Amino acid sequence: MLMNILSIGSQGGWTVAIVGYSIVFIALVLLVIVFVNLPKLLHLNLRKKLVREGRSGSETDDLNIEGGVNAAIAMALHMHFNQNHDDESNIITIKKVTKNYSPWSSKIYGVMNQPR
DSSP, X not given: OHHHHHHHHHHHHHHHHHHHHHHHHHHHHHHHHHHHHHHHHHHHHHHHHHXXXXXXXXXXXXXXXXXXXXXXXXXXHHHHHHTTSOOOOOOOOOOOOOOOOOGGGOSHHHHHOOOO
């Protein structure tokens, strides 16, 4: 009886593991398919929009921007938008704050009182 329960339990564990791994693997494959095809879909949509506006030919061939150019544009925008903040004086001051002694949080009173 106990062996039957253990064998069913271990088989159920394998089933859960296989189903779980399968779900994660299928989700990752679907994400890869979406992320690979999304730029192609956006490029196609932009190309159709340019053709509708009458701008076709060499303009539609230069739609791709390299990753380094994108990184430079993103860094320039980041630096531009972060310059809107106030300039700090870069002076650090440390003030010593004295706290009044309070026995409410002191653990010494709990340690010293031993039960009889």
